[in-house]
Amino acid sequence: MSAALRWMFFTLIVRPVLFVAVGIHVRGRDLLPKQGPAIIVANHNSHLDTLTILSLFPLRLLPRLRPVAAADYFLRSKSLAWFATNIIGIIPIPRAGRTNGRHPLEGCCEALDRGDILVLFPEGSRGEPEKLSAFKTGVAHLLKMRPATPVHPLFIRGLGKVLPKDALVLVPFNSDVVIGEQIAWAGSTPDFMAALEARMHELSAQIHVAPWD
Amino acid sequence: MNAVIQYAQHFFDTPVHVAIGAIYGLLIVASLISFTLRKLAPGEAMTELSQRVKSWWWMITVFTVAILTDRVISTIFLGFMSFLALKEYLSLVPTRRVDRPILLFAYLAIPVQFYLAHIGSFGLFMVFIPVWMFLFMPAIITLFGQTDGFLRAVGTISWGLMITVFCLSHTAMLLTFGVKLGHAAGPLLFLVALTELNDVAQFTWGKLTGRHKIIPKVSPKKTWEGFVGGLLTTAAVAAFVGPFLTPMPMLWSAAAGAIIASTGFLGDVTISAAKRDLGVKDVSDLIPGHGGILDRVDSLIYSAPVFYHLLHYFYGVWPAGIL
Numbered sequence: 001m002s003a004a005l006r007w008m009f010f011t012l013i014v015r016p017v018l019f020v021a022v023g024i025h026v027r028g029r030d031l032l033p034k035q036g037p038a039i040i041v042a043n044h045n046s047h048l049d050t051l052t053i054l055s056l057f058p059l060r061l062l063p064r065l066r067p068v069a070a071a072d073y074f075l076r077s078k079s080l081a082w083f084a085t086n087i088i089g090i091i092p093i094p095r096a097g098r099t100n101g102r103h104p105l106e107g108c109c110e111a112l113d114r115g116d117i118l119v120l121f122p123e124g125s126r127g128e129p130e131k132l133s134a135f136k137t138g139v140a141h142l143l144k145m146r147p148a149t150p151v152h153p154l155f156i157r158g159l160g161k162v163l164p165k166d167a168l169v170l171v172p173f174n175s176d177v178v179i180g181e182q183i184a185w186a187g188s189t190p191d192f193m194a195a196l197e198a199r200m201h202e203l204s205a206q207i208h209v210a211p212w213d
Numbered sequence: 214m215n216a217v218i219q220y221a222q223h224f225f226d227t228p229v230h231v232a233i234g235a236i237y238g239l240l241i242v243a244s245l246i247s248f249t250l251r252k253l254a255p256g257e258a259m260t261e262l263s264q265r266v267k268s269w270w271w272m273i274t275v276f277t278v279a280i281l282t283d284r285v286i287s288t289i290f291l292g293f294m295s296f297l298a299l300k301e302y303l304s305l306v307p308t309r310r311v312d313r314p315i316l317l318f319a320y321l322a323i324p325v326q327f328y329l330a331h332i333g334s335f336g337l338f339m340v341f342i343p344v345w346m347f348l349f350m351p352a353i354i355t356l357f358g359q360t361d362g363f364l365r366a367v368g369t370i371s372w373g374l375m376i377t378v379f380c381l382s383h384t385a386m387l388l389t390f391g392v393k394l395g396h397a398a399g400p401l402l403f404l405v406a407l408t409e410l411n412d413v414a415q416f417t418w419g420k421l422t423g424r425h426k427i428i429p430k431v432s433p434k435k436t437w438e439g440f441v442g443g444l445l446t447t448a449a450v451a452a453f454v455g456p457f458l459t460p461m462p463m464l465w466s467a468a469a470g471a472i473i474a475s476t477g478f479l480g481d482v483t484i485s486a487a488k489r490d491l492g493v494k495d496v497s498d499l500i501p502g503h504g505g506i507l508d509r510v511d512s513l514i515y516s517a518p519v520f521y522h523l524l525h526y527f528y529g530v531w532p533a534g535i536l
Contacts, residue, residue: 023300025499169317171313174300174301210305212308
């Protein structure tokens with residue numbers, strides 16, 4: 001039932017709004033993983049980021065796509081929790097760390113073992129519109145536990161103007177998504193994080209940016 | 214099935230349909246030429262040419278369907294073009310975070326403006342953007358209280374609304390002339406087909422004979438030879454088709470063709486100047502081989518209002534208005 005609702009939400013609402021009203025230009029679409037397990041790592045400026053990434057894949061992969069999101073934010077009310085879990089399909093992670101003796105990344109590992117594609121935002125929150133903040137190392141911890149998983153970097157520009165943090169209404173701007181070559185686990189957290197950040201800056205340099213001050 | 218056969222049998226009964234048939238004829242010829250050239254001399258330039266021709270098939274098909282079906286659909290289609298053009302513009306120019314709501318108002322002006330065109334409310338159509346919106350937007354920007362960059366914001370947003378919505382909405386206003394003529398799309402088809410023909414003719418004449426540059430700092434490829442060749446070609450074709458598609462006789466039509474050619478040129482270079490200032494070659498890559506919507510309709514931005522005024526004020530056709 002909720003799988004059908006999720007499918008309808010993405011085909012009838014999300015895709016038309018994103019691809020017709022907003023206008024998203026995608027580069028390097030063929031670099032996206034064709035199947036799980038895989039991890040998509042993206043920069044985060046807007047709630048639309050998650051919806052956009054989920055809309056880049058063919059619809060048959062929709063049940064496999066699992067955004068990883070903060071439990072304290074998305075599970076704060078009953079209706080939001082229902083929407084986040086069933087329609088967006090999030091894997092909630094506690095930002096405070098270990099709860100009830102469960103490792104915070106256990107849900108992510110289980111999903112990867114099932115062959116799901118995780119969507120991770122290492123900046124941790126949407127932050128200042130259109131600015132890239134420092135990456136948190138959660139993705140490296142996850143890779144230590146599942147080192148064979150391919151990581152696909154993806155850079156989004158423009159959606160932070162369309163729907164920034166605290167905004168209620170969507171204002172259309174042409175936006176860009178660039179997908180980069182996949183990165184493998186480098187053996188140590190600092191090495192991997194450095195490689196990831198370098199790749200993200202490379203991708204961001206490919207997009208023309210209109211000043212937004 | 215019978216309805217389809219009947220539609221096909223009577224397809225060429227109106228001048229608009231004959232003209233559209235001729236456009237597809239041209240398109241087939243262009244495809245054959247591009248195909249042959251590509252076989253004879255393959256290369257990057259030829260790939261771009263065939264990509265352009267392919268995009269022309271798409272654009273002409275969408276445009277044909279939009280103008281032949283129904284005036285409401287035509288107007289919505291033209292409004293959507295305006296929306297895409299405004300969005301490309303606002304995505305490229307520098308904007309201030311504080312002005313986000315103003316941009317929303319700018320988008321909301323599109324349905325209002327095209328509705329005014331649809332009901333043929335000429336007076337409101339003329340003042341809504343250049344008077345009301347131009348007074349309203351700076352006033353709201355003032356209320357936000359951020360004076361840093363105020364003039365830049367007012368200037369860029371107002372000009373964008375002017376060229377992408379006010380100017381382009383004259384295409385929808387032209388449809389109200391057509392209502393009187395029996396087929397809504399006649400004058401609009403005349404304007405759009407000749408504007409695009411002039412672009413192609415100017416480019417071709419310039420490639421073949423161009424030597425003397427007009428404004429090399431803005432558009433290095435624009436030459437006097439291309440401009441004059443394009444103008445003469447457009448005026449000649451206009452003289453021939455004008456009497457069928459518009460209420461104007463041959464000489465008036467030729468003059469209209471010349472005016473469309475010169476204003477089209479001005480639109481093209483004006484948008485080029487803006488693109489140079491922003492440091493981009495094409496506005497976007499929505500249409501393969503052509504660039505963005507704004508790259509395709511740049512000439513129309515100037516030719517649409519001037520052609521409308523020619524018909525209205527100088528030739529004396531009044532829109533079939535409700536108000």
